[in-house]
Amino acid sequence: MAAVLAILLPIAFLILNQVVWASTKVGIIEYITCMINPTAPACPPDLPKPTWQKPSETAILSTPAPTQSPSQAEGLQYDVDISRLKDECGRGKFESCDDLAIMYYRGRNISRDYSQAAIYFRKACDGGMRYSCFNLGSMYEDGFGVERDYNIALRYYERFCEQGYPTGCQYRNRLKDRMRQL
Secondary structure, three states, rough: OOOHHHHHHHHHHHHHHHHHHHHHOOOOHHHHHHHHHOOOOOOOOOOOOOOOOOHHHEEEEOOOOOOOHHHOOOOHHHHHHHHHHHHHOOOOOHHHHHHHHHHHHOOOOOOOHHHHHHHHHHHHOOOOOOOHHHHHHHHHOOOOOOOOHHHHHHHHHHHHHHOOOOOOOHHHHHHHHHHHHO
């Protein structure tokens, strides 16, 4: 019985992940996280709200009406205090820097601004937020919000790799190969 479960559980997880991805465009882990804490800045505004919450407890605001001007439509999608996050980031709470970077990168709760995202990813990375190092490396590799610079991207991928994350090592190696071909 244990052997059957050991085989079926990973398969069930993969199938569930595909079903959730197909309907929400987020992975199962992000979906579960957003169901537990819908006010998390990285949660998409169109995720279905959990049924156990009262409507007054949900922090996600409705999407802007089509009659709104473009500047109004770029307004708040979440009930998040941007000035509080900026203040916390300035005081060394690097999780807030990471949250701000993601919000600027995705254009959630704030106008999309890749250069601001890069600034906050850099602060978060320097503060030990390892995934911010990876994200910043990707931005330098692609030239989003910063001037494309493979050498800087390589350094950020290396930082992520040194912290024990194989994905960073893979991206580092792939970029090294790419640089040799140029």
